[in-house]
Amino acid sequence: MRLLIVEDEKRxxxxxxxxxxxxxxxxxxxxxxxxxxxxxxQGGYDLVVLDIMLPGMxxxxxxxxxxxxxxxxxxxxxxxxxxxxxxxEGLDTGADDYLTKPFSYVVLVARIRALLRRRGGGSASPVLxxxxxxxxxxxxxxxxxxxxxxxxxxxxxxxxxxxxRAGEVVSKADILERVWDFAYDGDPNIxxxxxxxxRRKLGAAAIRTVRGAGYRxxxx
Numbered sequence: 410m411r412l413l414i415v416e417d418e419k420r421x422x423x424x425x426x427x428x429x430x431x432x433x434x435x436x437x438x439x440x441x442x443x444x445x446x447x448x449x450x451q452g453g454y455d456l457v458v459l460d461i462m463l464p465g466m467x468x469x470x471x472x473x474x475x476x477x478x479x480x481x482x483x484x485x486x487x488x489x490x491x492x493x494x495x496x497x498e499g500l501d502t503g504a505d506d507y508l509t510k511p512f513s514y515v516v517l518v519a520r521i522r523a524l525l526r527r528r529g530g531g532s533a534s535p536v537l538x539x540x541x542x543x544x545x546x547x548x549x550x551x552x553x554x555x556x557x558x559x560x561x562x563x564x565x566x567x568x569x570x571x572x573x574r575a576g577e578v579v580s581k582a583d584i585l586e587r588v589w590d591f592a593y594d595g596d597p598n599i600x601x602x603x604x605x606x607x608r609r610k611l612g613a614a615a616i617r618t619v620r621g622a623g624y625r626x627x628x629x
Contacts, residue, residue: 410433410434410435410456411435411436411437411453411454412429412436412455412456412457413437413438413439414426414429414436414458415440415442415444415449415457415458415459415471416440416460416463416487417460417462417463417464418460421510422438423438424586425458426438428514428586429518432518440463441465441466442467442468442471443465443466445466446466446471446474446475449471449480450478452482454482455483456483456485456525457475457483457485458485458517459484459486459487459504460488462488468486470502472502472503472504475503483505483506483524483528484504484506485505485508485520485521486506487508487510488507488510489509505524505527506520513566514588515570515587515588537569537575539575539629540627540628540629541553541554541629542611542615542629544565544568544569549562551565551568553612558610558611559610564603564606564610566588567584567600568626571625574626575626575628576625576626576627578619578622578625579623579624581597581600581623583623584600584623585597585599585600612629614629
């Protein structure tokens with residue numbers, strides 16, 4: 410699946426491209442609205458991640474121009490703005506979805522996969538298993554054996570990062586980068602808080618701390 414990122418914040422664009430490449434996508438990045446319109450207009454992309462505030466041509470105009478030219482590629486808009494008016498304007502120009510900065514990487518990937526599934530170009534989200542633990546990443550539900558475990562969105566996101574690499578050590582930095590906002594500069598020990606909460610809900614032995622390295626989800 411080929412994605413085009415049109416984002417003028419270069420640090421954010423590089424982080425997005427790095428993460429999405431690790432998810433298995435082929436990613437191109439441009440930092441200007443006119444260049445984004447040119448590349449997207451050539452076709453060949455399965456989805457466009459489009460910032461609104463861009464040099465050259467803003468995201469609203471890029472989106473409207475693509476739709477006027479008959480391109481139906483899914484467009485996920487990113488913006489530092491918020492409010493119903495901004496969202497409505499973005500959707501009225503033909504965007505398929507809208508995400509306000511700062512955002513969670515996990516939410517971004519979930520929105521991208523949902524748009525690709527809606528288009529028929531992406532496979533359904535998998536069910537992740539580790540022993541008796543089962544995560545349905547499409548329905549965002551967790552079961553331990555026959556019992557459902559209720560998690561908050563953030564708890565689920567942390568657990569998902571451990572489950573996709575079940576049996577491997579996942580570093581605190583990895584979890585922070587993929588679950589928290591890209592702009593997050595708070596206490597990194599927030600990860601430990603969520604790990605502690607997950608242990609209370611799943612059992613103390615479910616997640617093991619590997620000193621100096623990170624955390625490992627055990628298959629039990």
